[in-house]
Amino acid sequence: xxxxxxxxxxxxxxxxxxxxxxxxxxxxxxxxxxxxxxxxxxxxxxxxxxxxxxxxxxxxxxxxxxxxxxxxxxxxxxxxxxxxxxxxxxxxxxxxxxxxxxxxxxxxxxxxxxxxxxxxxxxxxxxxxxxxxxxxxxxxxxxxxxxxxxxxxxxxxxxxxxxxxxxxxxxxxxxxxxxxxxxxxxxxxxxxxxxxxxxxxxxxxxxxxxxxxxxxxxxxxxxxxxxxxxxxxxxxxxxxxxxxxxxxxxxxxxxxxxxxxxxxxxxxxxxxxxxxxxxxxxxxxxxxxxxxxxxxxxxxxxxxxxxxxxxxxxxxxxxxxxxxxxxxxxxxxxxxxxxxxxxxxxxxxxxxxxxxxxxxxxxxxxxxxxxxxxxxxxxxxxxxxxxxxxxxxxxxxxxxxxxxxxxxxxxxxxxxxxxxxxxxxxxxxxxxxxxxx
Amino acid sequence: xxxxxxxxxxxxxxxxxxxxxxxxxxxxxxxxxxxxxxxxxxxxxxxxxxxxxxxxxxxxxxxxxxxxxxxxxxxxxxxxxxxxxxxxxxxxxxxxxxxxxxxxxxxxxxxxxxxxxxxxxxxxxxxxxxxxxxxxxxxxxxxxxxxxxxxxxxxxxxxxxxxxxxxxxxxxxxxxxxxxxxxxxxxxxxxxxxxxxxxxxxxxxxxxxxxxxxxxxxxxxxxxxxxxxxxxxxxxxxxxxxxxxxxxxxxxxxxxxxxxxxxxxxxxxxxxxx
Numbered sequence: 182x183x184x185x186x187x188x189x190x191x192x193x194x195x196x197x198x199x200x201x202x203x204x205x206x207x208x209x210x211x212x213x214x215x216x217x218x219x220x221x222x223x224x225x226x227x228x229x230x231x232x233x234x235x236x237x238x239x240x241x242x243x244x245x246x247x248x249x250x251x252x253x254x255x256x257x258x259x260x261x262x263x264x265x266x267x268x269x270x271x272x273x274x275x276x277x278x279x280x281x282x283x284x285x286x287x288x289x290x291x292x293x294x295x296x297x298x299x300x301x302x303x304x305x306x307x308x309x310x311x312x313x314x315x316x317x318x319x320x321x322x323x324x325x326x327x328x329x330x331x332x333x334x335x336x337x338x339x340x341x342x343x344x345x346x347x348x349x350x351x352x353x354x355x356x357x358x359x360x361x362x363x364x365x366x367x368x369x370x371x372x373x374x375x376x377x378x379x380x381x382x383x384x385x386x387x388x389x390x391x392x393x394x395x396x397x398x399x400x401x402x403x404x405x406x407x408x409x410x411x412x413x414x415x416x417x418x419x420x421x422x423x424x425x426x427x428x429x430x431x432x433x434x435x436x437x438x439x440x441x442x443x444x445x446x447x448x449x450x451x452x453x454x455x456x457x458x459x460x461x462x463x464x465x466x467x468x469x470x471x472x473x474x475x476x477x478x479x480x481x482x483x484x485x486x487x488x489x490x491x492x493x494x495x496x497x498x499x500x501x502x503x504x505x506x507x508x509x510x511x512x513x514x515x516x517x518x519x520x521x522x523x524x525x526x527x528x529x530x531x532x533x534x535x536x537x538x539x540x541x542x543x544x545x546x547x548x549x550x551x552x553x554x555x556x557x558x559x560x561x562x563x564x565x566x567x568x569x570x571x572x573x574x575x576x577x578x579x580x581x582x583x584x585x586x587x588x589x590x591x592x593x594x595x596x597x598x599x600x601x602x603x604x605x606x607x608x609x610x611x612x613x614x615x616x617x618x
Numbered sequence: 619x620x621x622x623x624x625x626x627x628x629x630x631x632x633x634x635x636x637x638x639x640x641x642x643x644x645x646x647x648x649x650x651x652x653x654x655x656x657x658x659x660x661x662x663x664x665x666x667x668x669x670x671x672x673x674x675x676x677x678x679x680x681x682x683x684x685x686x687x688x689x690x691x692x693x694x695x696x697x698x699x700x701x702x703x704x705x706x707x708x709x710x711x712x713x714x715x716x717x718x719x720x721x722x723x724x725x726x727x728x729x730x731x732x733x734x735x736x737x738x739x740x741x742x743x744x745x746x747x748x749x750x751x752x753x754x755x756x757x758x759x760x761x762x763x764x765x766x767x768x769x770x771x772x773x774x775x776x777x778x779x780x781x782x783x784x785x786x787x788x789x790x791x792x793x794x795x796x797x798x799x800x801x802x803x804x805x806x807x808x809x810x811x812x813x814x815x816x817x818x819x820x821x822x823x824x825x826x827x828x829x830x831x832x833x834x835x836x837x838x839x840x841x842x843x844x845x846x847x848x849x850x851x852x853x854x855x856x857x858x859x860x861x862x863x864x865x866x867x868x869x870x871x872x873x874x875x876x877x878x879x880x881x882x883x884x885x886x887x888x889x890x891x892x
Binding site for chain 2: 183185186187188189190191192193194197198201203205206207269
């Protein structure tokens with residue numbers, strides 16, 4: 182699908198709001214959204230939620246031969262994928278620019294900064310090394326993919342455990358997880374990307390832009406920092422002119438933010454370690470909370486039934502008695518039978534059609550009346566929406582085709598076939614050219 | 619003989635087909651088959667192979683049951699096509715009622731007669747192309763505005779917001795929309811003003827907010843004076859006096875989906891005090 186265009190109205194509103202230092206979700210200029218880190222049952226699997234942006238990270242390892250010019254180092258491989266469920270605009274083959282840009286940035290941030298000790302991944306120099314592969318999937322796109330992805334990657338790497346290997350002379354033994362506990366990777370430092378979005382030619386800046394803000398921004402500055410205030414990567418895109426004070430200020434802010442995020446990561450890892458050690462339950466099923474949709478929930482409201490009896494008696498008294506019941510069906514022609522009295526209690530077909538035209542509102546009243554009797558049942562109260570809200574064509578047709586003047590008339594077995602005779606004209610008249618379904 | 623046929627039908631389906639009446643209010647999944655009430659007691663001259671739905675073929679069908687959104691007729695049963703809760707409404711005249719599935723959806727499929735908010739993406743010749751959130755942009759003729767003539771064109775730019783309704787919307791053609799009703803009056807439709815905020819919510823929330831006597835809307839109206847437009851395609855446009863108020867309203871409406879009514883009342887009372 183093509184991406185939804187940004188309307189002038191939204192653009193104007195967002196820029197005005199930013200000038201007044203207001204963000205859509207009520208954050209301050211330098212505030213990050215809520216970061217939530219949850220781990221799966223396997224080592225190396227995690228989901229990071231930055232507001233509504235979600236990234237799933239999974240680390241796996243394999244023994245391979247090393248690169249020729251780096252015979253004693255292991256191999257790190259990063260792959261970020263923009264899943265089609267992240268946004269309607271993501272289609273296979275459609276998002277190549279964004280994808281390439283994000284992948285390059287991630288590689289520079291994590292590989293060139295040497296956050297993972299690759300020397301320790303060597304098993305037999307020149308022959309066997311570990312290849313660590315980090316797969317990241319974007320599950321939902323609500324802005325600032327790069328921050329969420331970098332957090333997910335480093336958290337997954339810190340969480341991962343590789344099988345233990347021992348080398349004795351010429352013998353190399355690879356232990357299974359049952360024989361010896363898997364060993365964590367050696368992580369030197371934790372680099373985190375921090376994004377800054379610029380608006381109005383660099384006048385206003387926001388940290389952690391959401392998807393709407395990303396649409397109207399002029400340029401983006403990404404700084405990858407660790408908690409020791411060491412800058413691992415810095416990239417500016419969008420072609421805006423930045424003053425050196427702005428860049429310095431951003432790097433200071435990035436240092437502070439990275440320290441906070443690193444603390445959060447350490448806490449999450451510590452919690453998970455504790456839970457696993459104590460034998461408690463861990464995994465996504467425990468940590469990802471269920472959200473309840475209350476749109477379809479109807480509150481039970483007390484119904485005033487004080488005068489229902491009198492109303493019912495009045496109605497019963499006013500209605501005509503049901504016609505005499507004739508139990509034997511009369512066969513008019515093959516396919517048409519009649520059970521019940523001979524007179525047509527619907528009255529004249531023309532008369533009732535005219536009445537039909539202007540009793541549209543009465544229909545709603547009658548239906549509401551029917552609800553009074555059955556309201557205490559919460560399950561039936563879904564009917565409150567139907568006649569008017571669900572604009573499904575079948576619903577409307579249903580109401581029109583079975584004009585019902587006296588729903589409270591006490592009928593016995595005379596219901597079914599009698600109805601066919603009277604409304605047979607009405608469907609033809611009232612059909613609003615709905616598509617034949 | 620009819621009894622035997624009914625029993626055979628049930629046993630063929632095995633444990634898959636359940637009676638619709640037992641599943642009301644529960645979650646059903648796509649692919650499930652549901653039996654209608656009158657198929658459980660095969661009586662009278664009808665055999666179990668009758669189709670009790672819709673097409674009124676003579677008097678063979680005794681009860682008309684309408685299948686609403688999320689359900690399809692398959693043979694003589696209802697086939698579920700969306701996951702959600704099964705609902706039923708009795709029809710007053712004894713017509714068998716309606717069955718439908720309340721499901722959660724964010725993607726919009728154009729339906730004829732729906733009022734939607736669209737964004738103009740292109741102007742070409744006589745028509746505007748309007749993005750309504752469906753698979754194709756809808757076309758809107760420049761004459762479909764109130765008081766528009768060939769000389770007097772409406773003032774619509776690319777990127778404007780339009781509130782209109784569909785006159786043609788089926789799966790075989792691109793949808794067409796208009797900004798006038800059948801009498802030629804605008805009736806609230808047309809270009810939506812310049813300020814204000816547009817945001818997207820799920821389709822279920824829109825239907826809930828547009829239900830008659832919606833409490834949420836009444837409470838929101840008591841908070842601030844506001845203008846609000848709901849599009850059935852999940853888009854809401856809201857405008858209040860200041861940006862802060864507009865943002866508050868937008869956040870409340872988005873959050874209403876997951877809040878219970880108690881939580882909502884608390885939030886409203888807190889806002890009313892400040």
